[in-house]
Amino acid sequence: MRLKSINLSPIRYWFQNVGDNSILITIFTLIWLLGINFIAFIWNLGSVGLIDETEPLFAEASRQMLITGDWITPFFDGQTRFDKPALIYWFQAIAYKIMGVNEWAVRIPSALAAISVTVMSFYVVKWHFTEKDRLDQTTNLPRRYFIATLTSGMIALNPEMIVWGRVGVSDMLLTGGIACSLLSFFVGYAQNSPPSRWPNPWYVTSYVLMGAAVLTKGPVGIVLPGLILIAFALYLGKFKQLWQEAQPVLGIFIVMIINAPWYVLVTWRNGWNFINTFFGYHNIERFTEVVNGHSAPWYFYFLVVLFGFLPYSVFLPAALIKFMGWKFWQNSWRSHIISQERSQHLGLFACFWFLGVFIFFTIATTKLPSYVLPLMPAAGILIGLFSSDLFTHKPTDKSFRLSSWANVAFSLTIAIALLHVLQLFGTDSAAPEFYQKLQHSGLTNLGGWIWLTTAIAVACLNLIRSYRIVLPTNILAFVIFLALVLMPALFMMDEERQAPLRHLSALAVSEIKPHEELVMVGFQKPTVSFYSRKAVTYLEDAQEALDYIRTQSVTTKNSHSLLLLLEQQEFMTMSLPLENYKPMGKKGAYHLIRVPLPPIKKSHSLSKA
Structure with missing residues (x-):
């Protein structure tokens, strides 16, 4: 049995009846452009x-x-x-x-x-x-x-x-x-x-x-x-x-x-x-x-x-x-x-x-x-x-029909990938709990179901030869995916990866002493410079940090301590005795500590640690 295509006569009727009304056309255009640009580029722009x-x-x-x-x-x-x-x-x-x-x-x-x-x-x-x-x-x-x-x-x-x-x-x-x-x-x-x-x-x-x-x-x-x-x-x-x-x-x-x-x-x-x-x-x-x-x-x-x-x-x-x-x-x-x-x-x-x-x-x-x-x-x-x-x-071009079926296959591929994506990731030292929280949130499964539904919808449109609605269906699916999956995932990632750095940057600003230096060990995150409003010294690893502390104790006269921001791994590697540092704060995977100058009481090196 040959299926008939759906005629989009309401769309044609609407356009024909407003064709002589420039005000209505202008309003329609403005609403559309404002809507898509707000969703894509303005919505929650400064919220992370x-x-x-x-x-x-x-x-x-x-x-x-x-x-x-x-x-x-x-x-x-x-x-x-x-x-x-x-x-x-x-x-x-x-x-x-x-x-x-x-x-x-x-x-x-x-x-x-x-x-x-x-x-x-x-x-x-x-x-x-x-x-x-x-x-x-x-x-x-x-x-x-x-x-x-x-x-x-x-x-x-x-x-x-x-x-x-x-x-x-x-x-x-x-x-x-x-x-x-x-x-x-x-x-x-x-x-x-x-x-x-x-x-x-x-x-x-x-x-x-x-x-x-x-x-x-x-x-x-x-x-x-x-x-x-x-x-x-x-x-x-x-x-x-x-x-x-x-x-x-x-x-x-x-x-x-x-x-x-x-x-x-x-x-x-x-x-x-x-x-x-x-x-x-x-x-x-x-x-x-x-x-x-x-x-x-x-x-x-x-x-x-x-x-x-x-x-x-x-x-x-x-x-x-x-x-x-x-x-x-x-x-x-x-x-x-x-x-x-x-x-x-x-x-x-x-x-x-x-x-x-x-x-x-x-x-x-x-x-x-x-x-x-x-x-x-x-x-x-x-x-x-x-x-x-x-x-x-x-008549609808054969290449468009084939592309529409390719669209079905691609949407299915995206759905399958999202349903299994968490199995592809390992641990992230900068956000150790992120993937676990992402899994518990169900966002990837929701994304998979959105694209599975899209694949089924486009397949149905292809079967009834309503090709005019294929691309609008994809746009609608992406808007839903953005609103229900990508945006919540972005907030979650910000909370796990970036919020700890912002928190410790604010803490450093409130605790830093005159002439005290802020040092980042083992990683380089420029957000700390922006949120602390301070120049930051970057050191490659724990050994370089220990050497730097010893050097500063000799060369620095205006300050008696350093503020160190470092990940858990580097903190453990430095093996500082408790009396040689003061914990200032911990958030996520990061530690903020104060190391006094002159030199720490016991000379440490990683070879001896």
Whole structure:
């Protein structure tokens, strides 16, 4: 018996009846964008503490910038920090000025950058289908608004965007600059303005945003979008035409105007220290060599995209094939693409965007999950456009049907993994009770049931051929998963891993004596510097700590003791007699003790312990 597909006539009826009412459409759009962005990036944004190790490095450097008034050179614990340019520090410091020094202020620049990507993507996709309706001499409001809302929902509600949109580091700011720059460039390109003295304002906007990206993370902010745009123009045979139209020389000048003041001043103040550290180590070496042990196999980013853009990532292969074509390099395919109106090149443009970022960072030697964050908006646009034929009279594409069944299999895989995930983990010395509490909470089982239910629901939709609801079902499932599993798990992790450090940092502030030094032994957790507002000395292990105590007893004259913060293992390894230290507090896996100077009564070494 042949099953009939469900007709979404209520959606079509609703859109057709509000089509002439711009106020209702505006309200609908605002509610949707506010809703998904609130859930993804604002809800509980400042309710958990900073997460070691990277986030507090940015947070404390920005705080130092605010209190010292030095807006040129970033510092952390008295040492220059040239990992990234100044824009992220400026934004966080300004947020401190407005909101106070807290977690909200640290993270709000990332959240706003993520929101800008979501809103800009909605606008461009909706504009694309408005132009398509004009070319087709029709008005397909369900497709125009539903695909735009679907695209923005997928871009906002996936693990990669949510993780990096909720931490106070530079990655989302870079993604916002690159993504909005590329989208602005596409709108300028699609308007096909004749060459004039000044480029289309959308091109100028694109260049300004590239400048912001360079001021966020360095040369990659212009190199990456530049390579994508050059490849796109060369493929279409429009390089010379776009050169005259977009005036990239002016664009480079705009980028230089935005960046030159800070780069010149920071170089003038710090000389070769800045040049070697920032350009040499954090840019050239990260691309050509493994930095900080962040190596990974060649297929690393396939896994990052698969799980970082879940649950929608299984639709990406078919979407890429649809807009690139199996015969990508054949003149017949290129001629077909070139014959289209520029506004209809969005799918191809998103392919170059996605593949450009993916290939660039696959070639790079140092690999981190956050590096491919700038391709996530392109992934959402590709899948949104891929599903647009569901709102026409065309039969459902076979590739979409197969992708929908792949979605069922992927959801089942996620469900099985969550139901067994705790068996894969060992103990964590920094949070010894976390996995036990996670198991008792039942959160992983709940997550497994959510994705099992999703798999069954999507399978049913496939059987009744109601493919239009497949992607919305995935978005709804992810929202439920975020609210019922990920958010409670985040609070639990914060309570077990980060809260003890915050508690002992506050205790150190209340107990520390004038000129007394705060020393961390066996680990480096920059949150202690941020929450204690103190410079912290980091020592590698217990033996180094014992040697340091002996050294300080000879060289230090202004203080008679040290405050040591250390894990249980290092505390036991030091084997300090009770009379040689004073316990100040214990929380979780950490001890705070005071060690008196001059030297402890009995000379200890680990070899004798």
